[in-house]
Amino acid sequence: xxxxxxxxxxxxxxxxxxxxxxxxxxxxxxxxxxxxxxxxxxxxxxxxxxxxxxxxxxxxxxxxxxxxxxxxxxxxxxxxxxxxxxxxxxxxxxxxxxxxxxxxxxxxxxxxxxxxxxxxxxxxxxxxxxxxxxxxxxxxxxxxxxxxxxxxxxxxxxxxxxxxxxxxxxxxxxxxxxxxxxxxxxxxxxxxxxxxxxxxxxxxxxxxxxxxxxxxxxxxxxxxxxxxxxxxxxxxxxxxxxxxxxxxxxxxxxxxxxxxxxxxxxxxxxxxxxxxxxxxxxxxxxxxxxxxxxxxxxxxxxx
Amino acid sequence: xxxxxxxxxxxxxxxxxxxxxxxxxxxxxxxxxxxxxxxxxxxxxxxxxxxxxxxxxxxxxxxxxxxxxxxxxxxxxxxxxxxxxxxxxxxxxxxxxxxxxxxxxxxxxxxxxxxxxxxxxxxxxxxxxxxxxxxxxxxxxxxxxxxxxxxxxxxxxxxxxxxxxxxxxxxxxxxxxxxxxxxxxxxxxxxxxxxxxxxxxxxxxxxxxxxxxxxxxxxxxxxxxxxxxxxxxxxxxxxxxxxxxxxxxxxxxxxxxxxxxxxxxxxxxxxxxxxxxxxxxxxxxxxxxxxxxxxxxxxxxxxxxxxxxxxxxxxxxxxxxxxxxxxxxxxxxxxxxxxxxxxxxxxxxxxxxxxxxxxxxxxxxxxxxxxxxxxxxxxxxxxxxxxxxxxxxxxxxxxxxxxxxxxxxxxxxxxxxxxxxxxxxxxxxxxxxxxxxxxxxxxxxxxxxxxxxxxxxxxxxxxxxxxxxxxxxxxxxxxxxxxxxxxxxxxxxxxxxxxxxxxxxxxxxxxxxxxxxxxxxxxxxxxxxxxxxxxxxxxxxxxxxxxxxxxxxxxxxxxxxxxxxxxxxxxx
Numbered sequence: 001x002x003x004x005x006x007x008x009x010x011x012x013x014x015x016x017x018x019x020x021x022x023x024x025x026x027x028x029x030x031x032x033x034x035x036x037x038x039x040x041x042x043x044x045x046x047x048x049x050x051x052x053x054x055x056x057x058x059x060x061x062x063x064x065x066x067x068x069x070x071x072x073x074x075x076x077x078x079x080x081x082x083x084x085x086x087x088x089x090x091x092x093x094x095x096x097x098x099x100x101x102x103x104x105x106x107x108x109x110x111x112x113x114x115x116x117x118x119x120x121x122x123x124x125x126x127x128x129x130x131x132x133x134x135x136x137x138x139x140x141x142x143x144x145x146x147x148x149x150x151x152x153x154x155x156x157x158x159x160x161x162x163x164x165x166x167x168x169x170x171x172x173x174x175x176x177x178x179x180x181x182x183x184x185x186x187x188x189x190x191x192x193x194x195x196x197x198x199x200x201x202x203x204x205x206x207x208x209x210x211x212x213x214x215x216x217x218x219x220x221x222x223x224x225x226x227x228x229x230x231x232x233x234x235x236x237x238x239x240x241x242x243x244x245x246x247x248x249x250x251x252x253x254x255x256x257x258x259x260x261x262x263x264x265x266x267x268x269x270x271x272x273x274x275x276x277x278x279x280x281x282x283x284x285x286x287x288x289x290x291x292x293x294x295x296x297x298x299x300x301x302x303x
Numbered sequence: 304x305x306x307x308x309x310x311x312x313x314x315x316x317x318x319x320x321x322x323x324x325x326x327x328x329x330x331x332x333x334x335x336x337x338x339x340x341x342x343x344x345x346x347x348x349x350x351x352x353x354x355x356x357x358x359x360x361x362x363x364x365x366x367x368x369x370x371x372x373x374x375x376x377x378x379x380x381x382x383x384x385x386x387x388x389x390x391x392x393x394x395x396x397x398x399x400x401x402x403x404x405x406x407x408x409x410x411x412x413x414x415x416x417x418x419x420x421x422x423x424x425x426x427x428x429x430x431x432x433x434x435x436x437x438x439x440x441x442x443x444x445x446x447x448x449x450x451x452x453x454x455x456x457x458x459x460x461x462x463x464x465x466x467x468x469x470x471x472x473x474x475x476x477x478x479x480x481x482x483x484x485x486x487x488x489x490x491x492x493x494x495x496x497x498x499x500x501x502x503x504x505x506x507x508x509x510x511x512x513x514x515x516x517x518x519x520x521x522x523x524x525x526x527x528x529x530x531x532x533x534x535x536x537x538x539x540x541x542x543x544x545x546x547x548x549x550x551x552x553x554x555x556x557x558x559x560x561x562x563x564x565x566x567x568x569x570x571x572x573x574x575x576x577x578x579x580x581x582x583x584x585x586x587x588x589x590x591x592x593x594x595x596x597x598x599x600x601x602x603x604x605x606x607x608x609x610x611x612x613x614x615x616x617x618x619x620x621x622x623x624x625x626x627x628x629x630x631x632x633x634x635x636x637x638x639x640x641x642x643x644x645x646x647x648x649x650x651x652x653x654x655x656x657x658x659x660x661x662x663x664x665x666x667x668x669x670x671x672x673x674x675x676x677x678x679x680x681x682x683x684x685x686x687x688x689x690x691x692x693x694x695x696x697x698x699x700x701x702x703x704x705x706x707x708x709x710x711x712x713x714x715x716x717x718x719x720x721x722x723x724x725x726x727x728x729x730x731x732x733x734x735x736x737x738x739x740x741x742x743x744x745x746x747x748x749x750x751x752x753x754x755x756x757x758x759x760x761x762x763x764x765x766x767x768x769x770x771x772x773x774x775x776x777x778x779x780x781x782x783x784x785x786x787x788x789x790x791x792x793x794x795x796x797x798x799x800x801x802x803x804x805x806x807x808x809x810x811x812x813x814x815x816x817x818x819x820x821x822x823x824x825x826x827x828x829x830x831x832x833x834x835x836x837x838x839x840x841x842x843x844x845x846x847x848x849x850x851x852x853x854x855x856x857x858x859x860x861x862x863x864x865x866x867x868x869x870x871x872x873x874x875x
Contacts, residue, residue, distance in 0.1 A: 072528070076552040080727050084756065084817035085499075085714045092756055092816050099754045 055118050056101035064115070068106060075102045134213050135178040142182065145209045146189070149237055150175040150216045152200035159201060162192035173218065211241045330715040331469035331498040332459055333506075333707025336448070336486075338398045338539030338566060339673065341365045341377070342704040343459050346712035346724070351705045354462050362700060363455075364388070366395035367447045369433040369440055378454035389417045389596030391434030391589075394447045396566060398475075399539045401444035401489070402482030405429040409562050415570060415584060417592045417599075426853055434592070445485055449492035456493055469498040471711040473703045475540035476502045476560025476733045479789040480779050480821065480845050499714055500819055502733055504533040504544030505555050506706030507671055507697070509728045511546070512553035513709060514696055516725070530556075530660060531667040531694070534651060534684050535703065536674035538565035543650045545658040545665075551722075555731040557658035557752045559650045565606075565674050568640050572602045575639045576617065576627055594621035601627070609636050610676045637679045644683055651687050657752055662688055671699040730755040736791070736821065738763075738811055739776040740868045743785050748813045751781065755819070760812040763868040764805050771799045774858065774866040775811060775825050777844055790855050791821070792846030795866070798837040799827050806830060809868060821845075 057064050060074045078098055082091040104110045135145070146166065148159075153175035159167040160176055165183030167176050182189070193201045204212060218233045234240035332345045332354075340362045343354045353361045356378050364377035370392040388395065396413060403410050405422035410429050413420045419439050421430040432439035459467050474486060483500060490497050501509075511531055528549040535542045542560040546553045573580055577598060584595045601619040608615045614632035621627065637644065655662065668688050674680050676699070685691060713726050731754055737747035740763055749759045765773060773796050780788030799807050812824040826839040847854055 072549075076550055076554075079729060080550075080552060080725070083727055083729065085710070085727060086716075088716075089816070095756050095817070096758050099757065103754070 056105055056114065059097055059101045060105065062105075071102065071105050135181050135209070137181045138183050143206055144203045145181050145206045146178045146193075147202045147204045147209060147212050147216075148175065148177050149200045149202060150177060151233065151235065151237065152198050154198055154200075156197055158195040158197065159192040162195055163188040167192065177216075208241060208245075211244055212237055215240050215244060329465070329467075329469065330717055331471050331711035332463075332467055333471045333473075333704050333709070333711045334452075334455060335473045335503070335506075335704035335707060336398060336451075337365055337537050337673075338396055338564060339365060339537070340700070341451070341455065342701065343455055344701070344704040344708035345459070345463065346708050346717060349719075349721075349723070351708045353701060353704065354459055356458050364395075365397070365451060366393045367397075367450045368393040369435045369442070374450050376451040376454045378451070378458050389592070389599055391417045391419075391587075391592045394418050394431065394433050394442060394444075396539065397444040397447045397451075399562070399566065400429070400431065401448060402479065402485035403429070412567075412570060415573070415581065415595070417595055419587055434589075437589075445489045445492065448486070448489035452490060452493035452495060456495060468494070468496050469711070469715065470495045471499045471501060471707045471714065472497055473503045473506050473707050474500050475562075476504065476542040476544070476558045477540060477562055478502075479734065480791055481789055481847065483819070484845055498818070499710055501707055501710055501728070501730075502542060502544070502558055502560070503537075503540075503672075503703045504535045504542045504558070505546070505553070505728055505730060506704075506710065507533045507535060507669060507702045508544055508546035508548070508553040508555060508706070509709050509726060510697065510702055510706040511667070511669060511694075512548045512551050512728070513723065513726055515548050516551040517723070529666040530664055531669055532651070532654070532665050532688075534647075534668070534670045534675070534680075535672045536564055536647065536670075536680060537672040538674075540564050541647055541650060541672075541674075543654040545654050545660055551726045552729065553727070554729045554754075555752075556660065557654045558731055558733040559654040559657065560733065561646055561650055563643050563646050564672075567643050568606060568636075568674070568677075569599070569602055571639050571643065572606060572631075572636065573598055575635075576602060576629065576631075577621075577625075590623060594623060594625060597621050598627070605631060606636070606677075609633050610678060633678065640679075644679055647680065648683055648687065651684065665691075667694040669694040669697060669702075671697060671702040673700065675699045730817070730819075732757060732815065734779050735781055736777065736779050736813055736815075737788075738823075738868070739774075739778060739785050740870050742864070742867070744783055745778045745780070745785055745788050746870050748811060749815065756814075756816045758812065758814045760810060762871040763809045763811060764871050765799065765802075765807055765809070766804055766867045766869050767865065768804050769801045770804065770866070771801060772797050772866055773799065773809060773868050774862060775823065775842075775868075776855070776858065777823055785855065790847055791844045792823075792842065793854070793858060794823075794825075794840060794842050794846075796825055796827060796837070796840065800829060800836055802829070805869075807836075808871065 057066075060071060060078065062071055062074045066074075075098060079095065080086065082094045082098065084091045084095060087094075104114050148167070150170075150173060155169070155174045155176065157169055157176070160169050163184040166178060166180055166189055168179040169175075170177050184192075193203075215234055216237050330346060332343060333351075335342050335344075341364075342362050344351050345354065346352075355361050356363055366388055367374050367376045368380065368388070370390075387393070395418075396416060399409055400413055400420070404426045405428065406424050406426050410420060410422060414422070418434065419430070419432040421432075428443070430441060431443060432441045434440075456467050470490065472486060472490070474483065478486075486500065487497050508531065511533070515529060528547055530545065530547050533542075533544045533546065535544075539562065540560060541563045542558070544558050545556040547556055548554070577583070580595070580598070584591045597619060598621055601617055605615045605617050609631070614630055617627060617629050617631060619627050655665075665688060668684060668691055670681060670684055670693055681693065685693060709724070709726060710728065712724055718724055731752045732749055733751065735745075735747040735751045736749045737745045740746045746761070746763075748761050749757050753759070774793055775796065776785070776793040777791040778785060778788035779791050782788045796809065799809070806829070808828045808830060810824075810826045810828060812826075814822045814824070821844045822841055823844055824839055824841045826835040827837050828835055
């Protein structure tokens, strides 16, 4: 029978918990990548114990609210870089992590459980749920997008009248907002933009749109007893967006420095963008409060 | 750094250390060893090129003849007549025989071949021999394959004018890991290093991914994921794969395979033409071998003709006063082989089910392999996909080897300025791997169709009080019971602390890397302590060599259920 026992070092037991240390440490010939130290095996135990681990979203470089298509693309992109066929044996550990993350995030039920376990609420707004203040897209992506400055809007309904597929009246705030980008043909949109008596419909860069749409939504103010409370939104949403973006960049820069030790390869623009999205989501902590509040108020029908 | 006290490694010929110590020194070539035909392809810097032998053939018959002192294979030698291959001196169909024990029905079906296949039906390797100067000279499928590979290698080296060491081989989906080691051994005998072993349809999938990328479907943007079903039926095996392709990445969603192919069609047909052929040929005398050869050639011709015409006249004299004169039409041929075709259909359905993909979502249906020329095979595939037209961008005989050559270039680190090699296959495991637990059951640790590389972990516990030892018996296959699966190997864990049953936690972790090396790790923990009590054991599988049927029986006899394990239900 073909088993040989090779005594190595009898005194010292393998140090930490599990095989994963073993897998990496005892096998210098196999050249497991020591740079992948942050990434360990799959067991759920390991997940709970270790805080240094990347979460699945960070690993794939996608935002927490990304859809299956985006996850798939990110996964493929990363596989192309790290798969052992391409990166050699060093890619093994990393690819294992990718497979694990992908396996969880692609299955709706597993993803929900995972989101719960990492305590991150998945924000199911946007793309498929226009009732929450975010516009969705019709047709191909365009560099320009429509944005209604809710502060300036007087609620005249002119725009809704001219382009009813694009604009919607938000009765709660008494102002109009964009429901579906390019929901009507260009001419109707043109007319509705022109018809606005206070010129509050703006053409903005599509990249800026998410930030603007996020900021224009009234946030609950912190209340002190009977004082304060209620809702507020920035007086000038455009300047607010500028400073928000600036903060975001700073945050990203510091994040990047911290991460430098771990990540050796350059990230692609798409991943950088995804990372920015993710950290924006974290910054939206406030929004989470709102979300919870609304969920309570409206019950489960938001789901 | 903490060093574990023991390393357990099989001394098999394919150690992973060897594999990784060669960091792709040169480009690997792709080899498709078919049951009946072989081909070699290589990435020539701008495209895949099939190599030709001295007789300008791209497809070479897979056989080795032992007629002279030096055995020669189908690459270099030329048969004066088809029947020479059937004289008993030549061994062929080695891909069907390799790594099988003599209780395997496939081995029994091979008894009708002109060379000698003898079985004892006790779970050891069959006796295989070629007739040389009226003497049966024994050989093994590995040896035959190695001789053949040596010829292929020599041919490639003369043409490429450089030494060849690394190869990418295609194998059938249904090959067990034990069979894979036999293939690797044959390669080692021929001085070749197996860089990757690809299931045949996944090689086709890679070629498809390249074609998709070239044809500009990808320019459309993100929404261009295409799902393709690949149906590959050759002489020995039938394989089905479902792949999702986008941006040159082919992701294998599911694999299914079975040992059915042209050889079965041929044998059924021979049986049909000459109903008592089995009794007639069982003696393996010189005359019988000759008649068998004649019948085989005639039947083969008839089947080939039935691909293009509706009926064929068979008129053959087998000697010994045996004559066959018959008209066979397509319908009759299909009726005789109904079971084979039904099995093919089941494979396709199983693959779709496993991948959880609806028929409507499949963008392309690809049929390749020699049997894809048979009208019935085409019909059965198109009828499953409701009359969808088959993908016609590939040569059915060259697709697999071209994919292997692409993989060879990609895995060797060759890059192409035009992005033609910007490709990747994400493989999946064709068979589940598990250990024996809960009595005679196999508990899968890595299920079938898990994305590779894969690592999974499961916790087991003891069944007896104060049980200090336990056996880890690793199986591969889909059966629930141990005897329905292939035994891969076993090892014993000792030094489990004395404790009531169900207390010690035995963690079993399995790890498959991209070059398909399986390692099984086992460690023992006591509840509440994260540290292993005894050093973790790592065993490379498979460890069993021949006669694996006996191994399991012997284990059972020696230990009974004293070293058993049970699965721990995952805590919710």
